[in-house]
Amino acid sequence: MDATRREITKIAREVSKFTVQTMKEEGIGTAEFDFIHLIRHHPGITQAEVREQLKIDKGAAARRTASLEAKGYLIRKPNPADGRSRLLYATEKAEQLKNSKALIESVFYEWLLSELSDKERQEFCRILDQLYLRSKKESRAGFGQVTERIRKGEEQRDEN
Numbered sequence: 001m002d003a004t005r006r007e008i009t010k011i012a013r014e015v016s017k018f019t020v021q022t023m024k025e026e027g028i029g030t031a032e033f034d035f036i037h038l039i040r041h042h043p044g045i046t047q048a049e050v051r052e053q054l055k056i057d058k059g060a061a062a063r064r065t066a067s068l069e070a071k072g073y074l075i076r077k078p079n080p081a082d083g084r085s086r087l088l089y090a091t092e093k094a095e096q097l098k099n100s101k102a103l104i105e106s107v108f109y110e111w112l113l114s115e116l117s118d119k120e121r122q123e124f125c126r127i128l129d130q131l132y133l134r135s136k137k138e139s140r141a142g143f144g145q146v147t148e149r150i151r152k153g154e155e156q157r158d159e160n
Contacts, residue, residue: 011112014108015105015108015109018104018108019101019104019105019108022104023097023100023101023104026097026100027071028071028073028097031056031064032064032067032068032073033097033101034054035050035054035064035065035068036068036073036074036090036094036097036098037098038050038053038054039074039088039089039090039094040090040094040095040098043088043089043090044077044087044088044089045087045088046079046082046085046086046087046088047061047062047065047085047086047088048085050065050088065088071093072091072093073090073091073093073094073097074088074089074090074091074094075088075089075091076088076089077089
């Protein structure tokens, strides 16, 4: 049984709702932010590679690229290896958007912790950091331990 009742996920969902609501006021939706995020982490990626990574169709990718270029969040440059395709790069405005999202999330988390005492906040953050480092380690290892737990759980359900 999950002792956390998935409350970490539920908190993350609430901060995400707030972040999306705030970013929409700036004219950026979730799908556009995902698009920008991918390009920021893979400068010079082609639109075809973006489509493949985000699992979106050609029309959606073209519309999103054009929209984000018009809004000043990305630029297209000729691809020297292939004259037909263009390479996508995030602009400074896109970098500021990343900082804006981080700021929005930080404000929410500061608000969330504001009613805890200093001691409670420090202990919570210590444990949260410990859990984060453990999850990151498992992620880097390919999620083997967690996958094994899922497999064993399925086997137990099949036996019942």
